[in-house]
Amino acid sequence: MALAVAPEAGVESDLAAALARxxxxxxxxxxxxxxxxxxxxxxxxLGDTARAEDIAQEVFVRAYHALQAYPSERRxxxxxxxxxxxxxxxxxxxxxxxAPPPADSLEYDDGDERAAATVDHAPGPELLALRGETWHAVxxxxxxxxxxxxxxxxxxxxxxxxxxxIAHALRQPVGTVKASAHRAALAVRSYLEEANV
Amino acid sequence: xFDAQPQQAPRPPGADFTTALFARIGLDRYTVGSCVLGxxxxxxxxxxxxxxxxxxxxxxxxEFADWYHERTGRRIVPAVELDxxxxxxxxxxxxxxxxxxxVDLDLATPxxxxxxxxxxxxxxxxxxxxxxxxxxxxxxxxPQSVADVLTxxxxxxxxxxxxxxxxxxxxxxxxxxxDAQQQLLAAEGLDxxxxxxxxxxxYRYIENDGWFCLPTCGSIAVHLDAPGYAGxxxxxxxxxxxxxxxxxxxxLAA
Numbered sequence: 001m002a003l004a005v006a007p008e009a010g011v012e013s014d015l016a017a018a019l020a021r022x023x024x025x026x027x028x029x030x031x032x033x034x035x036x037x038x039x040x041x042x043x044x045x046l047g048d049t050a051r052a053e054d055i056a057q058e059v060f061v062r063a064y065h066a067l068q069a070y071p072s073e074r075r076x077x078x079x080x081x082x083x084x085x086x087x088x089x090x091x092x093x094x095x096x097x098x099a100p101p102p103a104d105s106l107e108y109d110d111g112d113e114r115a116a117a118t119v120d121h122a123p124g125p126e127l128l129a130l131r132g133e134t135w136h137a138v139x140x141x142x143x144x145x146x147x148x149x150x151x152x153x154x155x156x157x158x159x160x161x162x163x164x165x166i167a168h169a170l171r172q173p174v175g176t177v178k179a180s181a182h183r184a185a186l187a188v189r190s191y192l193e194e195a196n197v
Numbered sequence: 198x199f200d201a202q203p204q205q206a207p208r209p210p211g212a213d214f215t216t217a218l219f220a221r222i223g224l225d226r227y228t229v230g231s232c233v234l235g236x237x238x239x240x241x242x243x244x245x246x247x248x249x250x251x252x253x254x255x256x257x258x259x260e261f262a263d264w265y266h267e268r269t270g271r272r273i274v275p276a277v278e279l280d281x282x283x284x285x286x287x288x289x290x291x292x293x294x295x296x297x298x299x300v301d302l303d304l305a306t307p308x309x310x311x312x313x314x315x316x317x318x319x320x321x322x323x324x325x326x327x328x329x330x331x332x333x334x335x336x337x338x339x340p341q342s343v344a345d346v347l348t349x350x351x352x353x354x355x356x357x358x359x360x361x362x363x364x365x366x367x368x369x370x371x372x373x374x375x376d377a378q379q380q381l382l383a384a385e386g387l388d389x390x391x392x393x394x395x396x397x398x399x400y401r402y403i404e405n406d407g408w409f410c411l412p413t414c415g416s417i418a419v420h421l422d423a424p425g426y427a428g429x430x431x432x433x434x435x436x437x438x439x440x441x442x443x444x445x446x447x448x449l450a451a
Binding site (some may be wrong): 037 | 207208209210211214217218219221222224226272274275276277278287
């Protein structure tokens with residue numbers, strides 16, 4: 001179950017085919033299909049809903065110009081969802097690149113996570129979040145994740161992308177993505193436990 | 198610790214997210230609306246409505262898109278969703294008494310903006326001659342230049358150029374044709390044939406209970422075709438009778 005609304009795989013391939021035929025004509029259906037999940041994704045990465053729409057809009061501007069530049073065959077072969085998330089991730093990363101890391105980051109300076117040793121079989125934060133029980137606490141924890149781990153966590157647990165899609169979006173090996181998502185999940189869980197959620 | 202009403206639902210963007218986005222990439226959109234004359238292509242940008250054209254005149258949508266590109270230099274695509282502007286425009290096309298909608302005058306010349314502003318002041322059920330509009334706009338503006346601007350009006354109905362009439366007859370030179378103008382004026386309560394008959398008799402004004410009006414004044418439309426109304430051929434006749442100018446049709450230039 002995803003927390004953001006993204007089109008089904010069939011819709012994705014239909015959109016790619018339509019964009020391959022006519023970028024201008026198919027662009028609005030593409031925007032409608034992905035705008036909510038991209039705004040939500042950016043807002044979750046940034047922790048700043050006010051800026052999320054501006055960045056999401058820039059995502060689609062970049063996407064449009066790229067689609068215009070791509071040959072038809074390349075547009076038809078696009079994995080639109082992960083491709084759009086990749087643009088969103090890049091632009092969001094750029095937006096926060098110069099910002100200092102939060103003082104209360106969940107990660108240690110050496111890159112290890114405080115929660116790395118915490119292993120239990122309690123429901124993960126994603127499941128708790130789905131229940132609506134700890135949503136704000138999860139958001140607070142996600143905001144404390146480092147920019148290195150946050151995208152993988154948000155894409156996997158809040159946006160419900162597959163590891164393959166995340167790997168494609170982040171241009172990282174699947175193994176790296178899995179490790180990042182796992183470490184982030186442990187860090188979030190540790191935060192929730194410390195917060196007695 | 199737990200929020201009683203956790204906000205975990207996806208956050209849809211604001212209502213005009215797509216409109217602003219399309220403005221940034223330079224794409225306008227269109228839909229099909231309907232008016233008294235039938236189906237129309239309704240094109241718009243983030244600034245306002247940019248085109249109203251009869252579908253019957255353009256045929257296929259591609260032809261309309263080509264016309265639009267040639268005229269504006271911008272591309273236009275069919276809309277999937279209607280935004281605030283498009284919904285308001287559809288309401289206005291269906292009912293001329295609905296609220297005015299923003300019009301995209303980005304490519305308009307200063308003269309066009311001035312003429313359109315005057316035309317938008319003309320209420321439904323009334324019409325004004327080109328000559329009065331030209332006179333109100335001042336030196337350098339002639340009835341012919343007003344007529345030329347209106348012939349080139351890309352957003353008829355929303356800029357109601359059908360309410361601008363000629364000196365010698367009611368309907369003529371309308372962007373959608375004389376029959377369409379006649380139909381629109383009649384739908385708003387005027388009787389173009391009666392106006393034409395008054396003009397043919399040489400009447401420039403009509404007496405109305407101590408006032409004088411244009412033959413195209415909405416307040417005299419009901420009895421213009423009935424026998425016994427008093428026509429006036431000149432301002433001298435008006436003065437001789439001591440009549441005051443109607444505040445609704447403003448038979449004298451402002």
